[in-house]
Amino acid sequence: MDSDRKFYLIPSLIASLAAFLQVSDALAFTYVLAKNEAEVIIHPTGYEGAGGELTITLGLHPEFAEMEDEIAFSAEHVAAIWTSLLVREENLGPSLEIPKLGGTDFFGTLIHEFGHTLGLAHPTLMGAEVNAKGGRGKYSMATKGPNGKFDINEGSDKVRGSADDERGDDANAVFFKTSDNNPFTLPESGIIDSTTYSRKLEDLPSSARSPNVASREVASDLFSLPNTEAMIVGGGSLIPGQIRRGLGADDVAGIRYAMSGLDEIQGTADDYTLQIKYVGVSDSSDMIIRFDKPDGFAAAYVGAKPLSGNHRAMGKNRIINYNPNLPGNRDWYYPQPERADFESSIINERAFALQIATEPGVRYGISWPDESLTEEEDPSDIIVQWNGENRGSMSSRLFLFVATESMTEVKVAFPSRAPELSEVTAFKVTARKAN
Numbered sequence: 001m002d003s004d005r006k007f008y009l010i011p012s013l014i015a016s017l018a019a020f021l022q023v024s025d026a027l028a029f030t031y032v033l034a035k036n037e038a039e040v041i042i043h044p045t046g047y048e049g050a051g052g053e054l055t056i057t058l059g060l061h062p063e064f065a066e067m068e069d070e071i072a073f074s075a076e077h078v079a080a081i082w083t084s085l086l087v088r089e090e091n092l093g094p095s096l097e098i099p100k101l102g103g104t105d106f107f108g109t110l111i112h113e114f115g116h117t118l119g120l121a122h123p124t125l126m127g128a129e130v131n132a133k134g135g136r137g138k139y140s141m142a143t144k145g146p147n148g149k150f151d152i153n154e155g156s157d158k159v160r161g162s163a164d165d166e167r168g169d170d171a172n173a174v175f176f177k178t179s180d181n182n183p184f185t186l187p188e189s190g191i192i193d194s195t196t197y198s199r200k201l202e203d204l205p206s207s208a209r210s211p212n213v214a215s216r217e218v219a220s221d222l223f224s225l226p227n228t229e230a231m232i233v234g235g236g237s238l239i240p241g242q243i244r245r246g247l248g249a250d251d252v253a254g255i256r257y258a259m260s261g262l263d264e265i266q267g268t269a270d271d272y273t274l275q276i277k278y279v280g281v282s283d284s285s286d287m288i289i290r291f292d293k294p295d296g297f298a299a300a301y302v303g304a305k306p307l308s309g310n311h312r313a314m315g316k317n318r319i320i321n322y323n324p325n326l327p328g329n330r331d332w333y334y335p336q337p338e339r340a341d342f343e344s345s346i347i348n349e350r351a352f353a354l355q356i357a358t359e360p361g362v363r364y365g366i367s368w369p370d371e372s373l374t375e376e377e378d379p380s381d382i383i384v385q386w387n388g389e390n391r392g393s394m395s396s397r398l399f400l401f402v403a404t405e406s407m408t409e410v411k412v413a414f415p416s417r418a419p420e421l422s423e424v425t426a427f428k429v430t431a432r433k434a435n
């Protein structure tokens with residue numbers, strides 16, 4: 001295999017997704033199937049058009065029960081991350097616990113594939129013909145338009161997938177924020193629906209010709225956001241030196257837009273919320289992890305049923321399949337919590353503090369029970385103070401950091417009531433290969 005060929009193995013993370021859909025490849029954000037049908041909006045499994053809370057389960061197929069210890073930490077926290085829908089700037093972490101060369105991160109791959117099973121697609125074109133090597137980034141997802149070919153021009157900024165791209169008659173498939181075409185923030189109003197996002201190019205700000213996609217190149221080169229990318233941008237789990245540990249704004253926008261329901265208006269009766277749970281070994285969960293993909297890396301197998309108009313719902317028992325024998329002498333690495341020495345103290349009924357013995361340059365985490373919020377409270381109301389600065393958590397139950405000192409203090413404040421200290425834990429994040 002020459003080096004070009006190896007490079008294009010990266011997008012093959014979802015090659016099987018495309019095969020299942022019988023399209024050449026999947027889809028700011030866009031939904032699976034949009035490649036063929038640009039207007040489609042996909043809702044998670046179980047949505048029938050009535051509002052309320054949707055519970056979605058993630059399990060490990062019984063044939064692979066021996067993998068449970070390896071995947072439990074990743075699966076529990078990926079479920080919590082997609083439930084919490086918190087935006088993390090700098091959500092690409094350094095690859096501390098995963099070998100930079102030859103290590104493939106199970107956690108980061110799962111967060112990405114799970115996004116597909118919820119209905120999100122890559123917001124970028126992923127094929128050799130449109131992403132010849134040498135440039136920066138990938139072009140935004142579109143269909144070919146009347147002339148039957150992709151019209152691609154990166155514009156004067158030399159970054160693909162950005163606002164100055166010239167796309168000829170290509171039909172855009174990517175939603176963008178109409179106020180500013182910025183895929184790295186959510187609207188200040190907190191409204192995410194058809195009044196704040198659009199896929200029609202005429203709704204772009206007047207200076208823009210194309211949507212900005214939430215890729216690391218657009219983030220770093222055009223928005224001064226290092227180490228930031230939407231999780232659903234393809235291929236990122238294989239890039240040496242970086243791992244994925246929290247959602248980007250555009251991931252959250254894509255799910256929240258769908259949550260505004262069939263009328264695409266937030267705050268109406270058909271809106272829904274998501275509660276995603278990892279249930280361990282199960283062959284009947286909504287999403288099922290397997291380890292017998294014969295080639296490539298990992299893929300989500302998606303398929304949707306019609307609801308009404310351009311709306312569809314993801315089918316049940318979606319498979320997320322991993323190839324246990326990775327190509328190119330790579331190995332899956334499974335992040336694990338390894339207990340750290342720490343002391344905890346109560347600040348008041350809403351907050352606690354942890355003093356953790358840490359090794360600089362190593363990743364640590366703290367977690368607390370999922371039940372620390374009431375139904376009315378939002379995970380974004382949890383405040384984590386680390387190194388004296390207020391930071392967002394990854395989810396309603398997890399905060400990760402890379403230590404800079406030999407002792408680290410983390411304080412966590414909740415909207416109304418902190419969990420029992422006995423239920424709070426601090427750990428070093430390591431990773432291991434499967435036996």
Ligand SMILES: [Zn+2]
Pocket residue numbers: 013014112113116122232233234235
């Ligand atoms: Zn993918």
